[in-house]
Amino acid sequence: MKSSPAFHNHHLSSLDADHLYHLGLHSRMKLRKIFGDTRFVCMGGSPHRAAAFAKLVADELDIRFPGGYIRPFGKTERFVLFKIGPVISASHGMGMPSTLILLHELTKLLDYAGCDDPVYLRIGTSGGIGVEAGTVVVSSGALNGELEPWFESVELGQRRRYRTTLDKELTDLLLPPTTDIPVTSGLTMGTDDFYEGQGRMDGALVPGYTEEEKIAFLQKAYNSGVRNIEMESTAIAAFCNRAGIRAGIVCTALLNRLEGDQIESTPDELREYSGRAARIGLRFIRKSLGT
């Protein structure tokens, strides 16, 4: 089996079969036949968004499924995984730990399938800093909650750091020259919590900081070039750097955190906002495919 050296773990060759536990798939399935032509791996938080993106790709690339129904592969208890022509659309759940499980298992799957140069895109939502609700932010790089450009991982009781830079060429390709959607580029802060990890005042517990300290920190982040906050970017950037995989992160800002903590948009607005990042991602895919 051909393997890409960039992301092949030689320890796997000692396994009789590799159980991709959280996907409900294993290495002895016909993965090359199903996934061998994958060029784009698109990820979003919820199964609903992954299904919506799969449908959008099928419609736009004119790929037909029997009865119009796109069946997910594997089990759907932890993640969902759709395959639409050269595109995988998958959900990663919320947060770095959940996302890392998907990244490990999906990347092993692509290794077994013989894919050697996939592009990974996170297409999601985020909180904006100094940008209006509805603005799409194409990440130029990822910073952790301490505004540093690395991802920290604890392995066998030791802290390790991995850099979180993103491919500049890919970032440039993701940014449309003109569009009817408000789009900007900027750094993305990836945090391990939605409430206190992002300086919100409206969690269940009294936070150990004041509203003034919160605004001062968000302003400091803005001054460092941060334009949005979410919960997956640094893990994705670090993993893809290690794997030699090009990765892009495209997220709509659902609110401007300099103005508040609560997401008050209506379900229709949220769907429209979420769809904007999807359209930017799809535009890149079409351009890459020359369609």
Place this chain on the structure above:
Amino acid sequence: MKSSPAFHNHHLSSLDADHLYHLGLHSRMKLRKIFGDTRFVCMGGSPHRAAAFAKLVADELDIRFPGGYIRPFGKTERFVLFKIGPVISASHGMGMPSTLILLHELTKLLDYAGCDDPVYLRIGTSGGIGVEAGTVVVSSGALNGELEPWFESVELGQRRRYRTTLDKELTDLLLPPTTDIPVTSGLTMGTDDFYEGQGRMDGALVPGYTEEEKIAFLQKAYNSGVRNIEMESTAIAAFCNRAGIRAGIVCTALLNRLEGDQIESTPDELREYSGRAARIGLRFIRKSLGT
């Protein structure tokens, strides 16, 4: 509205309505009527397990739903949330960041509903250390990936630590005196990754440690009293300590990590194993209710 001082955040009183965004509920709904009698909040990783536990509770407590169908409350895109008599059964996804979102929003919900002394239980699965597959581990405390009894959180760029002890009285009540299920008590290590964070060799990338170093670390954890590893315990323990909420963690071990990395059990075995932790949790609930 009556509020439990232990977990009431006074900053919330300035909000016209509190949007519990990831639950799809808000504070102006009739939460007291629906959730006011909640005494137990049971959480597991996947929506499937939360639904299975809800059904088990309904069957065992003889609570009838129209058509036998237990309808979840709120939106189901991120979490599911069932209410069965005095029991909430909810999914928390995988990892501390996802679990913290549920903890914040569910605890605000119970605050708005006027519940003042709920017990939180995580009923899940884990990797065992020195215990056989199928053994249920009732956590006596939670340690982080560095084997330390605290949870680290980054807030406004500052690292903070919260202690992760668990209520001894509750732990003792969770441990059945005799049972047909293999049960043990021990420390639980909570990590932020399933692969390298738990010392696995079978991730997508070549790990920065050897098999021998892995076994030495797992043995060290065992010698420190750790009997299982999962990805939520320290966040739950830390949050509940801060909130003054009693919390218990009951997880079946799906494998003995001193013997391997892969989960090779069949779906039927996994269902049976997962059901064991649920039965231990339910036994505690029945005993507390005197039924």
